[in-house]
Amino acid sequence: MPKLPRTVNLPVPAKPTRFEIVEGLRITAPVAAGYIPLGLAYGLLVVQLGMPWWMAPALSLAAYSGSAELLVITLAAQNTPLAVIAVTMLLVNFRLLFFAFSFPLHAIEGRVARLFSMYALVDEAYALTAARPNGWTKPRLLAMQVLFHLTWFVSGLVGVFAGALIPTQIQGLDFALTALFITLTLDSxxxxxxxxxxxxxxxxxxxxxxxxxxxxxxxxxxxxxxxxxxxxxxxxxxxxxxxxxxxxxxxxxxxxxxxxxx
Incomplete structure (x- = not known):
């Protein structure tokens, strides 16, 4: 009986970093597009409520969380005490602690990169990794989170500039936060x-x-x-x-x- 050739399990070569970045952007782009209308509404709401324009980008950097930022803007416009806003932010974002238990943070090496990934952990990033539990690498994860954050940040700025060009108040724009939570409730x-x-x-x-x-x-x-x-x-x-x-x-x-x- 002829001997079969012996098979050797060779290690799978790692894919180039450029490929991983492009793949992360490709996976994220359709979901990140949903940030655009909500980010525009957020920027418009900042101007319509009489808040300074810089609050939109400042909150997007200091407290990166779409629903929480809309909530903070609404509460701040109503002269809500700072302690109430802080506790509300904590309760609204407390869910992210449980997201971190199954988020593939172990794939990210380096203290700075890991801290950014923890900071940029939002619902959509967690949903993508939960739907695709395998194949996440450091470049792919960071590309995903950077695109999410950049899309939200830029959309908020465009909304602020657009709101400054609109001379009249847009009726019902302050309902954006309520509509967002109604949509999330019905979806869940x-x-x-x-x-x-x-x-x-x-x-x-x-x-x-x-x-x-x-x-x-x-x-x-x-x-x-x-x-x-x-x-x-x-x-x-x-x-x-x-x-x-x-x-x-x-x-x-x-x-x-x-x-x-x-």
Whole structure:
């Protein structure tokens, strides 16, 4: 019997850095395009609320988080105390701590590069790495995060300059923040397992409006976090169980019918 040639597992050569950067930009570009209209609305909102123009780029550098920046601008325009704004920012961005547990930060070497990646960790960057769990390298990750940040920064600046050229107030522009959170809520509540969270959010807001109408936002956020913590503990102990999805139409009757037939 003839001997088969012996196969040798050679290491896969690393791809060039330029290829990894281009690949990161290619993956990120369609998602980053969604930043443009929201960034324009953010810049316009800064001007429309009477805030100084430099606040838009300053916040994009100091507190890089789209939803949180819109929230800070709205609260600052209402002369909200600084302590309330700080706590609200902490609660809104607290989710990023859990994103970091599964983000491929281990692929990034170097203290400066790793610190930037931690700073530039946003929802869209986490979503891309979660959807594509393999193949992330340092150049690809940094290219993704730089493009996200640059797109948001430039869009905000263009919105500021565009807002300065508009002589009249745009009615309803301050609804951009509310519309953003409504969209995020509807996008996340697509199954029965997420409906309890939406119900708890509504309950938290109702309680806050009844208990502290003057500080309803911060009270609602704190109460909502407390409710989620209690729900998590009860779920871990097996006391609470929620179905994962809605049953199909007529599904229950079909199951009973098949059970009798068997």
């Amino acid at each position: 509540a697509r199954s029965m397992s997420e409906l309890p969270s939406a119900a708890l959010a509504g309950l938290s807001f109702a309680v806050a409006m009844a208990v502290a109408p003057g500080q309803h936002l911060i009270v609602a956020l704190l109460f909502f976090v407390a409710c989620l913590s209690v729900r998590h503990i009860l779920h871990r102990r097996g006391i609470l169980r929620f179905p994962d999805s809605l049953p199909p139409s007529g599904g229950a009757g079909q199951v009973r019918h098949e059970g009798k037939a068997s």
